[in-house]
Amino acid sequence: MTTRVRDLDESGLLARIFPLLPAGGATIIGPGDDAAVVAAPDGRYVVSTDVLVEDRHFRRRWSTGYDVGVRAAAQNLADVAAMGGRPTALVVALVVPGDTEVAWVEGLSRGLADACAVTGAAVVGGDLSGGEMLMVSVAVHGDLGGRAPVLRSGARPGDVVAHAGVLGHSAAGLALLEAGVARPDDGAGSGAPDAAPSGAGEPIARFVAGFLRPAPPLEAGPAAAVAGATAMLDVSDGLLRDAGRIALASGVVLDIEAAALAGDRRALASAAAALGDDGAPLRWALSGGEDHGLLATFPPAAALPAGFRRIGSVRATDGAPGVTLDGATPPVGPGWDHFRA
Amino acid sequence: MTTRVRDLDESGLLARIFPLLPAGGATIIGPGDDAAVVAAPDGRYVVSTDVLVEDRHFRRRWSTGYDVGVRAAAQNLADVAAMGGRPTALVVALVVPGDTEVAWVEGLSRGLADACAVTGAAVVGGDLSGGEMLMVSVAVHGDLGGRAPVLRSGARPGDVVAHAGVLGHSAAGLALLEAGVARPDDGAGSGAPDAAPSGAGEPIARFVAGFLRPAPPLEAGPAAAVAGATAMLDVSDGLLRDAGRIALASGVVLDIEAAALAGDRRALASAAAALGDDGAPLRWALSGGEDHGLLATFPPAAALPAGFRRIGSVRATDGAPGVTLDGATPPVGPGWDHFRA
Numbered sequence: 001m002t003t004r005v006r007d008l009d010e011s012g013l014l015a016r017i018f019p020l021l022p023a024g025g026a027t028i029i030g031p032g033d034d035a036a037v038v039a040a041p042d043g044r045y046v047v048s049t050d051v052l053v054e055d056r057h058f059r060r061r062w063s064t065g066y067d068v069g070v071r072a073a074a075q076n077l078a079d080v081a082a083m084g085g086r087p088t089a090l091v092v093a094l095v096v097p098g099d100t101e102v103a104w105v106e107g108l109s110r111g112l113a114d115a116c117a118v119t120g121a122a123v124v125g126g127d128l129s130g131g132e133m134l135m136v137s138v139a140v141h142g143d144l145g146g147r148a149p150v151l152r153s154g155a156r157p158g159d160v161v162a163h164a165g166v167l168g169h170s171a172a173g174l175a176l177l178e179a180g181v182a183r184p185d186d187g188a189g190s191g192a193p194d195a196a197p198s199g200a201g202e203p204i205a206r207f208v209a210g211f212l213r214p215a216p217p218l219e220a221g222p223a224a225a226v227a228g229a230t231a232m233l234d235v236s237d238g239l240l241r242d243a244g245r246i247a248l249a250s251g252v253v254l255d256i257e258a259a260a261l262a263g264d265r266r267a268l269a270s271a272a273a274a275l276g277d278d279g280a281p282l283r284w285a286l287s288g289g290e291d292h293g294l295l296a297t298f299p300p301a302a303a304l305p306a307g308f309r310r311i312g313s314v315r316a317t318d319g320a321p322g323v324t325l326d327g328a329t330p331p332v333g334p335g336w337d338h339f340r341a
Numbered sequence: 342m343t344t345r346v347r348d349l350d351e352s353g354l355l356a357r358i359f360p361l362l363p364a365g366g367a368t369i370i371g372p373g374d375d376a377a378v379v380a381a382p383d384g385r386y387v388v389s390t391d392v393l394v395e396d397r398h399f400r401r402r403w404s405t406g407y408d409v410g411v412r413a414a415a416q417n418l419a420d421v422a423a424m425g426g427r428p429t430a431l432v433v434a435l436v437v438p439g440d441t442e443v444a445w446v447e448g449l450s451r452g453l454a455d456a457c458a459v460t461g462a463a464v465v466g467g468d469l470s471g472g473e474m475l476m477v478s479v480a481v482h483g484d485l486g487g488r489a490p491v492l493r494s495g496a497r498p499g500d501v502v503a504h505a506g507v508l509g510h511s512a513a514g515l516a517l518l519e520a521g522v523a524r525p526d527d528g529a530g531s532g533a534p535d536a537a538p539s540g541a542g543e544p545i546a547r548f549v550a551g552f553l554r555p556a557p558p559l560e561a562g563p564a565a566a567v568a569g570a571t572a573m574l575d576v577s578d579g580l581l582r583d584a585g586r587i588a589l590a591s592g593v594v595l596d597i598e599a600a601a602l603a604g605d606r607r608a609l610a611s612a613a614a615a616l617g618d619d620g621a622p623l624r625w626a627l628s629g630g631e632d633h634g635l636l637a638t639f640p641p642a643a644a645l646p647a648g649f650r651r652i653g654s655v656r657a658t659d660g661a662p663g664v665t666l667d668g669a670t671p672p673v674g675p676g677w678d679h680f681r682a
Contacts, residue, residue, distance in 0.1 A: 028385055034420040034573075035420045037424070038385065038386055040381035043380065044380055046376045046377070047377050047480070049432040049433070091388055091480050092390070095394055129398070133474065135478075137390075137476075137478035139434075149370055
């Protein structure tokens with residue numbers, strides 16, 4: 001018989017979850033008390049929060065509990081990396097309808113654990129509640145290792161614009177699923193997407209996996225800080241929109257070079273062909289969100305750290321800050337908004 | 342014309358919220374980047390999370406946005422106090438339907454700010470999402486000031502059991518609202534409930550206010566740590582149930598003295614009379630949740646810090662850990678569960 005959340009009391013559900021959660025090296029007091037205690041050897045900690053809501057950020061018919069756990073952790077971990085930090089600890093608030101299978105919640109826990117494992121971060125606490133829809137709210141913490149945090153506001157004219165991770169894969173995966181051209185199972189065994197695009201089109205399973213279980217280049221964040229990055233953020237709402245955030249905060253123009261995206265467009269060609277949409281690769285690369293790559297600016301003399309590739313440059317502006325593609329207004333609009341559409 | 346959340350984009354809504362949020366002394370980098378940076382002078386930080394879900398933890402016909410903000414902050418701040426810490430920073434994930442009035446969200450922000458103001462804690466970050474129901478998820482952080490955290494597991498035979506804050510006020514307020522004997526507006530001007538019960542029955546407005554806007558005795562937490570408290574937690578699910586958690590974690594029996602609750606019962610008599618329920622005061626005092634007072638154990642020789650009063654003692658057990666009332670099984674059952682009922 002299928003065990004559902006309402007068949008257990010809170011302590012019974014916690015007893016299923018706790019053994020699945022990762023313990024981390026920074027944990028002093030873990031789950032089970034009023035609060036956890038986490039080491040902050042740097043004398044500061046980085047903190048951010050991101051929430052995933054059913055039917056807004058994921059659909060249960062596409063995403064397993066495991067997928068949602070990976071994604072909830074990954075997008076939070078990317079925020080710490082984007083400050084130049086290393087993740088240490090997560091707390092997780094979970095709202096779950098009573099008819100949800102306990103196996104779904106166990107899968108979520110395993111997904112959180114697997115996404116954290118590569119970083120050594122722990123899940124140190126949480127809260128459980130019933131509710132009419134699934135909701136996973138994560139707060140993530142990290143350590144800066146004595147370095148200054150890398151903000152959005154430090155880009156300077158002459159800097160190199162560089163990106164680590166994939167562009168447009170998540171958007172392509174979503175489009176493939178929405179069109180019914182791919183099924184969620186297609187992405188099951190394909191693991192993490194490649195950090196850099198390659199060849200004349202990735203297997204479309206890669207895009208489905210990239211949408212369901214994004215794999216941000218977390219190590220590239222601290223590496224960028226060490227290399228002297230002047231500004232950085234994680235690309236959650238699309239390259240143009242997030243580049244615009246650096247431009248606005250820094251009072252500069254970021255000029256993206258279309259030629260630098262040629263490899264991304266080639267990688268995405270297989271997905272575009274499957275959908276019969278020739279214009280999709282450029283659109284996905286420029287506007288697709290949720291890949292959680294890192295966009296950073298570096299002084300011109302800096303050696304780009306592993307994982308980063310140059311995609312443009314920073315220039316001064318007499319007018320409004322903004323983003324250009326080869327010096328002109330980009331041909332596609334920026335990202336999307338949470339409260340409309 | 343009423344402005345609703347769907348009338349603004351995310352940055353427009355954030356522009357309404359940011360000016361209302363408190364800045365704190367520990368904030369190094371506040372809202373607006375991928376993550377905040379907060380000082381941890383102690384080299385450790387305390388962290389916990391609690392979520393409030395519409396129609397589970399609050400009802401919009403009873404609670405204003407301001408009320409929900411106060412409550413979301415208060416129950417989280419109490420978790421830091423219960424470790425013996427001082428709150429420094431909150432991050433807030435808010436899920437809000439598009440038809441919600443922007444004024445409700447502004448009220449929530451003011452409530453968070455007012456509840457934080459007494460502690461000097463800041464709201465340093467957040468996330469906004471649309472969704473079918475309102476949900477407020479807070480993660481709270483605090484500083485231990487060089488002291489050891491006060492866990493649930495340190496109670497020893499011979500210790501004094503003590504409580505700071507009110508008992509049963511929130512449960513009484515809920516009962517008055519459910520019965521239609523009081524209206525939410527009745528609690529509007531009455532401020533925070535008294536820290537200690539008094540007289541032969543509080544004005545019933547106090548209970549309504551105590552339910553809508555709990556005011557935990559936050560200063561009593563660090564004071565208890567300084568005074569040598571051996572165990573502590575915040576009473577969120579009722580005195581008996583939460584005392585049972587200390588008992589279980591410490592492997593002891595907590596014996597509560599009924600005479601010590603006489604003042605609480607007298608204070609609650611007015612609410613019981615209004616409902617014609619003579620047995621309610623003892624039931625509310627023993628089993629009512631959500632007051633977020635602090636329950637602690639102290640060595641017998643310790644001077645109880647301001648705000649705490651003795652309500653019982655700790656004894657060893659050969660059998661199961663647990664809670665007794667005057668040495669016998671309590672006459673009412675413990676708390677409640679989130680996934681049933």
